Amino acid sequence: MHAENDVIAPTSVERSPASLSTTPAAPAPNADRAVASRTRALDTRRLSKDFVDQGAFLYLDDFLAPDVTAQLVQSARGLLDEVNRNYLPGHKQGGSVSRHTIDRLAPFIAELYRSKELIGWLEQLSGDKLQVSPADDPHAYALYYYTRAGDHIGWHYDTSYYDGRRYTLLLGVIDESSCRLDYELHTRNPDVPDQPGSVQIPPGGLVFFDGDTLRHRITPAGANEMRVSLTFEYVTDPNMRPWRRFISNMKDAIAYFGFRQVFRQMAKRGKDRA
Template sequence: MSTQAEDDVIAQASSDRVPVTPASVEAFGAVPEADRAVAGRTRQFDTARLSKDFAEQGAFLYMEDFLAPEVTAQLVHSARALLDEVNRNYLPGHKQGGSVSRHTIDRLAPFIAELYRSKELIGWLEKLSGDKLMVSPPDDPHAYALYYYTRPGDHIGWHYDTSYYDGRRYTLLLGVVDESSCRLDYELHTKNPDVPDVPGSVQIPPGGLVFFDGDKLRHRITPAAANEFRVSLTFEYVTDPNMRPWRRFISNMKDAIAYFGFRQVFRQMIQRKGAGQ
């Protein structure tokens, strides 16, 4: 973190940072039980209507207010606590920003992993998508990850969340912190020749949700300005957890170069393989 502007933003954002451990949450408040918190929210929604909207928009849904306030507060707390773990990357013309992979989250922010595996959440997403959803394999660093936009120009260019799995991969994007002008720009129906493309743009507030089929939605995050701070959380669910070896290699290289670093991606993979021997 080299620029003075970024240092100022990070210092302000992390001023209340404490380790996310059972002993430390007493002053912050009890960590909510994920299934109960999700169920308390989803039962308030017209899921049948939302599922229809999802289908009509080509496997895309935006909700400004999804998470329970106590869940959002815990995610904000975790995101600020993990600032020192951020791995920054720069790909000219495409991407600039920071990331924290599921492997680090597993060690330091277990509530995020609990929320990702919530049966209530997965069941509700299945009703929206009409697909049977499974969690990503344990060696996938993208299964759940935090993305940080803390320097001027942090962004990600137009892309699809391409699935390297044999089946489909759905992305659940949750707003965590948004002290920025960044927007999610998107284009619907780009893979459907029978329907005109529909552009859109949203600014995702803390607790907001975007759910989509990664292979169908063309999207980007617009650049951050000076002294801005944004954190988002993504969950990836699959319809088939199998991946062919050559696709696994491509996926690992992409994750190592563009997101989490070679040490995170390949060390975790080697450790998991060794434990299974």
């Protein structure tokens, strides 16, 4: 997410030795078949009840098929040189790779994001009709890297700037760290006491939640640690008002992906419509 002394400064993350493996890449699995093989073995009705009872939150420590997790690990290590680092004093430090870079260099992630089996299962959990985020949203699917001592993100909500709700699916990819996802349930429901929790998400683990209702943070990484997570964002209404679009774009440019990545895509969209 960033350089240590600047608000925003693109740079490269140091490659870990494991990323230099010469092992030939395995062919990517079929996303729909891989998801279906896991979801059909789950008690989705019970998990949906858990999701509702926990205020639109669910954690599973083992969700992705092993070959899918292996593909995501390979992609995450292969994108280390594409990481954009950011530093916001008192709030966040780390690195990220947006969907625009993923589209070019790790297309399996985009395939998994659009998996009909995955979206259908998430709809059963949430009770909402879910749509993929618009093509110019860099957060639609993105990788987040914690690779330096102190990398973290402070308490926040995944605020939706869309007219409808936005759900976050967080998938564990690499966890060679002491980082934890700390969270508080029911903070927006005055009739239910806040419920704190904390999990360390293993590779292949899953967290699914309504971004506007879950207060959460990632605790700081230690020295010589590495944590990479993948998030998918799904919406109930893809429309966004112009002033909210401006706020969302500025947030993405400053805190995550850099001005070049965000506004180059905006310029391209405008040119395509011309």
